[in-house]
Amino acid sequence: MLKPTVGPIIGHTTTNHARIFLRGELQNNALVFAGIRYRRLGDERWSKGTFAKLTPLRDMADVIALNDLAAGTEYEYQAGWFSPMSPVHTVETVQELPLQWPREIYRVRTPSHTVTTPRAYIVGSCRYLRMTLGMPSASHLGDRIFASITKLAQHAAPPISALLMTGDQVYVDDLNIIAPDRKLKEILRKYRAAFSQPNIKTLMSSVPTYMILDDHEIEDNWPANKSNDDDYLYKNAIAAYELYQASHSPAHEFLANWQPDQRLKRYWYQFTEGDLEWFVTDSRTRRNLSADDRRILDAEQEQALCNWLIHSPARVKFVVTSVMFYPDRKTLGDDAWKAFPEQRLRLLETIRTHRIKNVVFISGDVHGSLTSRLTHSDDPDFEVHTIVSSPLCNSKLLPYAKASTFILDQPLARTAAGDYRHELTSEVISQDNFAHLIVDSEQIRVSYHDRDGNQLQSTHIKLR
Template sequence: MKLNQPTVGPIVGHTSTDLVRIFLRGSQEREGDGFRRCFAILRWRPAGGSWSKPLFNKLTLNFDFTGVLVPQGLTPATRYEYQACWFFAETELESLPAIDEKTFEWPTPDDGLYDSFSTSPANDLAPRRYAVGSCRYLLRLFEQTLFDDRGDKLFRSILEKRKTEPVDGLMMIGDQIYADDLNFIAPDTTILQYLERYRSVFSQPYIRKLMANVPTYMILDDHEIEDNWPKGAKRKSATTLFTNAMYAYQIYQCSHSPLLNVTPDGRLDGIPRRYWYSFSDGCADWFVMDSRTERVIAPDDPSRHQMISQTQMKALLDWLDDQSARVKLVVTSVPIFPDMAAENDDKWGGFQAQRQTILEHIRTKGIRKVVFVSGDVHCSFAGRLELKNDSSFAVHFVVSSSFYWPTAHMQEHQFAFGSALQGTAPQQYVSKRLTQVHSDDNYARLEVSPTDLVVRYYDRKGSALEKKKITF
């Protein structure tokens, strides 16, 4: 039985000490009024060891012929090789494990023999390394793709850099797609358009190779839906467009996150009820916020503005105060600080009450080693938030954007560095810039240890831009 390479993926998703989530897309082929039965198959082995028995999953039209398979019972801090494929078969899912394994024709070296991943270490103080960024633009107009090479080159740079500077994870913090090409000329509105957008973006060769070999985590921002969502949303957008956008998001970004439960036979169980999540990896604890879909905009009463729900807020505050000795990395797709020099309504500066709640919780509880990681603004920098009358307080921030943006980038003068954050009286929280503002396409490499964070910025071609060590 011929096994085929995925049409999208594979994507190595959430990876822990003993399991990994692997996403792939098969293909569709008409058969009468429906489609042929399509299945995913996956096998894995410790590098150079013996292959496991395969896992199977059925791939259906409901999920754009995608699926996630979850090997379990793995060994911590171990490199595994794997093969993820798909095939057509006139059988039932339950019957597949009984098929003689010799029936399956696995890819050969000429086809691309296997990809690999590494499980997390059991040591919860082990240093970890991540590539971080956001905002990867790929223009698609009239069923065409433009700017292909430039949009994928940065991921080639990360792949090349891995040979000498390994990464343990890839954190993509918003605008993985731009569904609203040029904002108004040809925005995606239908389910099929959103799905095709993801297929195009995630199938380019370098990002595909990177995600097939590095645990990848994602969270959305506005362009997965439409620009500045939900500020300008009309009634139709709030129903049809949002529903279509989030359906595609659940399939291509949410499915391989830590959100859903895993069944004993290695498949996902249930549907997502929220989009924020948390996970631990060595010395790093991550809380990945949904700072887009839970917003409440109250034009007549800004005090009622809400960036995140009360449920998410409680989960975040409890997570911050869990008394762990690990570094706490909080992902929010839009910067929480500094304030913008002019318009703040799309950033945390427009949701000052909730920002104040988070900061006061960190201050009064004496929580250390907190780093906010953001994207969105098409430039990159790192800094520290200080309190004027309390030298013991420090919260750090890293902004990394954009992976690729074809027009003008933001500049240093557009941020209120050195000024007190709006809405933080009587405390005076001041954001201090620790690096240059890098206004060309780039990504950040975060080297996290229990005592410090090293931030390195690299441009799209892989050249080093700046290095900053932050001591906790």
């Protein structure tokens, strides 16, 4: 067996289930299979291999689900791909072959059942990897920060439960001015390059990774900048996104046999760890820009989000939106929630009138990081927080956000019932960085780190 050409990437992981993405390579039209075997840390005997048949229709990649795992347990696993001699093999018959597995051993930990266990997460967005003639140039710059995240994760207490990548994991449009990539094979090549760099590959092979797209997975400021001939681009960009980012996410719901449903109905999804819940929104592909019903989330998604906010028993509710919920930018803000004030106000009023506590919005996009608190002038019980983390790696062509980038001297919204007012609770970080979140019984500690892992600042959000 050979090492994966991309991956392994650990995706959605529960107390008894893990999804692992990996890619092989086409072998002269011969059959190709990918496989994974695993064991508890400390055990000698490996499980039987679990296999998937790889096809060119999926870029020789697939997701293998591991089931019947134990909660709060660390596992070792091996992953690889091969082409058997016989052209009649199936995923069942290859289990009987005497395979020589790649020597590299990876680790994954399932979350604990214990509700009160402190949890930790890494949050980041906007990872620019410059491509020249289909190859990454100066790739060490786009990969450097992931070595620091891996080092932190290897020593973190509590252990890192997940890596949240909240948009612009791949810049499909980085050469739009010179030679735009529009063909599927060109976009897939970018994904392979982006996810096979050594440091990000090491990180994603050991930490469950949850992703959601933003505009650069398609085109800058999509769909506002959409032209008449962009349907072809969108079709190919979305096909690549579904394969490399959505395939291992909870967007693929469980079937009765605890296998992921191959049908993908939507890109937004939810997941739970203990008494913490995450609602990862698709704030990019379901937009309605018409004047009579402007929406950043479609009606179905908005209703699902409101129902979750109202009825979920979670102690802390994280809402991921790739673009900023607040504060608003002074300029270039029409790509974010600033341009959809009616829908934003509906969400805020839902939170306020139902007295929902400990709602935290997580976002990226702006190439600057900050935390901010939102209150209401006439309702002392209302409080919402936002945590922004961006960028993991900036382009030299794009500026970093600063405090002066944002509208901070006026209410976010005015209503007959009072004003929504916000204030920064941190400095604005204007350099490459990532956020480390620790959630315990009393607070969320948010620490930002630079690309070398050095802590830049730390803030605390008190839970109610």
